[in-house]
Amino acid sequence: MYSCTECQKCFSTKDCLTKHTNIHSSRHKCSECGKCFRDKYSLTRHRRRDLTVHSRIHSGEKPYKCHVCDKVLNCLSDLAIHMRVHTGDKPYKCSLCDECFSRSYNLQRHERRIHSNIKPYLCPYCGKQFKTDADARSHVPVHTGAKPYSCRHCSEGFLWRFQLRVHLLKLHNEGTWFTCHHCQKKFGFKGHLQEHMLRHVGAKSYVCNECPKCFYRASDLKEHQLVHSHSRQFCCFLCNAIFKRKSDAKQHFKKCSAAHVASVFVS
Numbered sequence: 001m002y003s004c005t006e007c008q009k010c011f012s013t014k015d016c017l018t019k020h021t022n023i024h025s026s027r028h029k030c031s032e033c034g035k036c037f038r039d040k041y042s043l044t045r046h047r048r049r050d051l052t053v054h055s056r057i058h059s060g061e062k063p064y065k066c067h068v069c070d071k072v073l074n075c076l077s078d079l080a081i082h083m084r085v086h087t088g089d090k091p092y093k094c095s096l097c098d099e100c101f102s103r104s105y106n107l108q109r110h111e112r113r114i115h116s117n118i119k120p121y122l123c124p125y126c127g128k129q130f131k132t133d134a135d136a137r138s139h140v141p142v143h144t145g146a147k148p149y150s151c152r153h154c155s156e157g158f159l160w161r162f163q164l165r166v167h168l169l170k171l172h173n174e175g176t177w178f179t180c181h182h183c184q185k186k187f188g189f190k191g192h193l194q195e196h197m198l199r200h201v202g203a204k205s206y207v208c209n210e211c212p213k214c215f216y217r218a219s220d221l222k223e224h225q226l227v228h229s230h231s232r233q234f235c236c237f238l239c240n241a242i243f244k245r246k247s248d249a250k251q252h253f254k255k256c257s258a259a260h261v262a263s264v265f266v267s
Contacts (some may be wrong), residue, residue, distance in 0.1 A: 003124065009133070010122035098205060099218065114218060162189065 002017040003010050011017040019039075028037040037043040062072035064079040068086045073079045081103060084090065090100035092107040096115045101107040112118070112131050119129035121136035125143040130136040138160070141148065147157030149164040153172045158164045166188045168174040177186040178193040182200045187193040195217055198204070204214035206221040210228040215221040241256070243249040 009136070010124045011120050013120060016120040097218075114222065165189070 002014050004017060004020055006021070009020065011020060028040055028043045029035070030037075030043065062074045064073045064076055065071070066073075066079065066082055066086075068083075071082060073082060084102035090102050092101040092104050094100070094107060094110060094115075096111070099110055099114075101110065109132065113135075116131060119131050121130040121133050122128070123130070123136060123139055123143070125140065128139065130139065140146075141159050147159050149158040149161050150156070151158075151164060151167055151172070153168075153174075156167065158167065165175060169177060169188050175188070177188070178190050179186050180193060180196055180200070182197075185196065187196065198216045204216055206215040206218050208214070208221060208224060208228075210225070213224060215224060241252060243252065
């Protein structure tokens with residue numbers, strides 16, 4: 001395990017740590033806003049943006065407004081990208097599956113999470129490996145008990161951002177519900193509504209390449225594909241039993257921990 005001395009983030013390889021530490025280096029720091037970048041190329045790209053746009057980024061000025069949802073942005077290119085949310089345009093297609101995305105970053109994140117087995121980010125508490133820094137950061141509160149997302153109305157804390165959003169919708173009527181026009185079921189996230197709508201039209205677009213089974217969601221297909229795999233990636237830290245599925249590991253751990261507690265009292 002390789003740990004950053006600046007922010008305590010952990011990495012599985014020395015190379016990943018070296019790339020990360022450049023973020024803390026003043027060598028790649030914007031003189032205007034103080035933002036640090038991983039490498040010289042990223043800093044140069046940040047500086048090369050149109051000077052007018054560049055000054056807006058640092059001043060906070062956002063003169064471009066979406067005529068559909070009134071969101072404001074600081075440059076015309078960002079507005080064009082944002083409009084894809086309303087038009088449904090997704091020009092970036094994954095070469096390994098049928099998923100399409102409105103942003104190149106979302107495609108890159110999809111390829112890392114779904115089609116890559118590289119997990120360079122480690123939890124400093126249990127050593128669990130993650131494919132993205134965001135996944136590692138969201139896992140850490142499980143150990144610390146921290147609830148970083150607080151409601152500004154009642155100060156209730158939440159472990160996950162989506163929990164706060166649902167709380168605001170249900171208790172404080174803040175935000176927008178996404179409603180299914182077939183059954184009137186409400187959802188806190190547009191993505192959840194889109195997944196739900198697939199069940200009304202019967203579209204199972206995720207097909208297993210090992211058998212004829214089809215699924216509504218990519219996550220369901222990924223879970224199913226473990227049936228065809230010989231890998232066992234989930235481990236019980238009490239008895240070291242290993243499992244293909246996370247759900248099986250959780251179920252086992254409940255029984256194993258109960259048995260462990262009982263043995264402690266008996267002894």
